[in-house]
Amino acid sequence: MSWISSLGTYLPPWGTAQRRTAGDDEDAVTMAVEAGCAARRGGGQIARVTLVTRDFPLLEGGSGAVLLAGLGLDPDIEVTERIGGAPAALDAIATARPRTLVIAVDLEPAGAAAAVIGETGLTVRPVARLARSLPVRTRDAGGATRDYGDPRLLRERGILRSVRTAWPGEVSAVAGVDHKTATALSSATAPQLPTTGASAAVFALARMAETGTEGVLLGVEQATVSGLGVDGGTASVVRNELQARPVPRLVRAPGLDIPISxxxxxxxxxxxxxxQASRNPATGALDFPPRLSIDTEGRLVEPAELVELPxxxxxxxxxxxxxxxxxxxxxxxxxxxxxxxxxxxxxxxxxxxxxxxxxxxxxxxxxxxxxxxxxxxxxxxxxxxxxxxxxxxxxxx
CATH class of the missing domain: 2.40.50.220 (EutN/Ccml)
Known part of the structure; x- marks a missing residue:
């Protein structure tokens, strides 16, 4: 059993109300920071961070340091990168220890949502889990995707069969599928979720927290299902969602990109x-970016104090x-x-x-x-x- 003390959501401004598109300057890490910062406004201290997505910008090289810096957390905090969709996000929440920030991100459609696991709040518990294999859509190690192109097979032998096997009872909400399928599977009015991947599960939790809905939330990805029982309690929900606007037209110049050093x-x-800025120990003035100082004789002054900037x-x-x-x-x-x-x-x-x-x-x-x-x-x-x-x-x- 876990308790969610706060939830945060983020939607980029580009696209339509039904389907958002990540900006040219956004990726899974920047959107994770937006959702994580929103969730932290209503939560306490963070000791661990778990990022769930299938859209990591780097599979090797890591994004943990950037994520922690953007969230304003110390670099010694544990970061777990978890590849998966809606079931993986629910599993991460169900197994997380208190003071864990769980963030789920999707790029298409784009959106991110986060949950702070505490010792009080919205009560959730794992109630179902079923792993089956029906790879209708695949993505290989090189990033190439393939779609088998049989939506009926996915629906009948994948989603419906797994849901009925994993949880034969009533379902309050379903994440990871389109709205029509979620409505057919839910006993109540299914919430309109902006994404269908990992973040959809946390968006659904935020909606249940807002409306005080109790019951079972299922996360589905092809033929894999995970379920949480939402048993009541309260959690603050902070939505950082910008009004949808058309994607601006941009020009890309031909030629080689500027190389990195x-x-x-x-x-x-x-x-x-x-x-952060450095505070000059002699004058108290702030220097940004932070810098080292020397005295009148050219000797290095003691390291300056680092100050968080507004x-x-x-x-x-x-x-x-x-x-x-x-x-x-x-x-x-x-x-x-x-x-x-x-x-x-x-x-x-x-x-x-x-x-x-x-x-x-x-x-x-x-x-x-x-x-x-x-x-x-x-x-x-x-x-x-x-x-x-x-x-x-x-x-x-």
Whole structure:
């Protein structure tokens, strides 16, 4: 038995209300950070992080350090990367220890949702699990996908047979399938979920927490099923979901992308992703990015204290770049953001807004985004998302 103390969801702004598309500067890691930060607003301390998805940007090389930095967690926290869909997400929640942040992400359709496992809250317990093999859709080690092309076989011999075998009783919600199938399998009104992969299971839990629904939630992936019994209790739900808008038209310049220097990447990693400034021990002034100081005789001053920077601020100035650059879709806007409460200004691209739509004085927050992919390595940094990007963000206790 586990208790969920809080849940958070994230939907990117691009696409339609029924199907979202990840932005050009988003991937599974950046969306996981958005959902995880939303869930952490209602939860306590985090000791472990589990990321469930089938869309890891790197299968070798790892994304744990970026994930922890974006979440503002210490680099010594355990990160588990789990490949799977809706059943894997429910299994991760059912077996997680208290103070675990479980995040599930999908890229198509795009969405992410997270749950903080605590010692009180929404009570859940494992009630069903069945692993069968019917690989109607496959993806090999090279990323190539194949679809057998028989939806009736998948429905009759895969989904329906597994659900009836794993749980013959009534079902309150089903995640991992299309809405029509979920409605047919559910005894109550099936929630309209924005995704059909790993995150769908956590989106369904968030919906059940909001409406106070009790009963069995099933996660389905082809012929595999996992089930949680939701037995009551309360959990805060924070939705970070932007209003859907058409995908903007971007131009990609021909030519080779800018190559990466891994030595420079390593040197700049903490300065770019930890969102901290160094405090000068002599003057108390903040330096961003963090830097070392020397005295008047050229000797290295004792290491400066690192200070967390606020993630909100206002645009000090802005410019829109129309010149195509290989590896960078254009046009794009750059802003200098004056952070709240500190004498620090930061340069960043804008995100979740059309280029040229952000003006001086506009308020917003700094969010983790993928700056580029260089030599096959995702390069991350912070971008500015304006408050005018019409969130449907809300918190439900």
């Amino acid at each position: 891994l030595a420079a990447y390593e040197r700049a990693f903490d300065a770019k992703l930890r969102w 993630r909100t601020g206002a645009v000090y100035t802005q410019v829109t770049v129309h010149v195509p650059v290989p590896g960078l879709p254009s046009p794009y806007s750059l802003v200098i953001v004056e952070l709240d409460g500190v004498a620090v200004r930061a340069l960043a691209k804008t995100t979740a807004a059309e280029s040229g739509s952000v003006g001086i004085g506009d308020r917003g927050r700094m969010v983790l985004r993928r700056v580029a992919v260089r030599s096959g390595v995702p390069d991350y940094g912070y971008a500015f998302i304006p408050d005018t990007a019409q969130h449907t963000q809300k918190e439900i206790a």
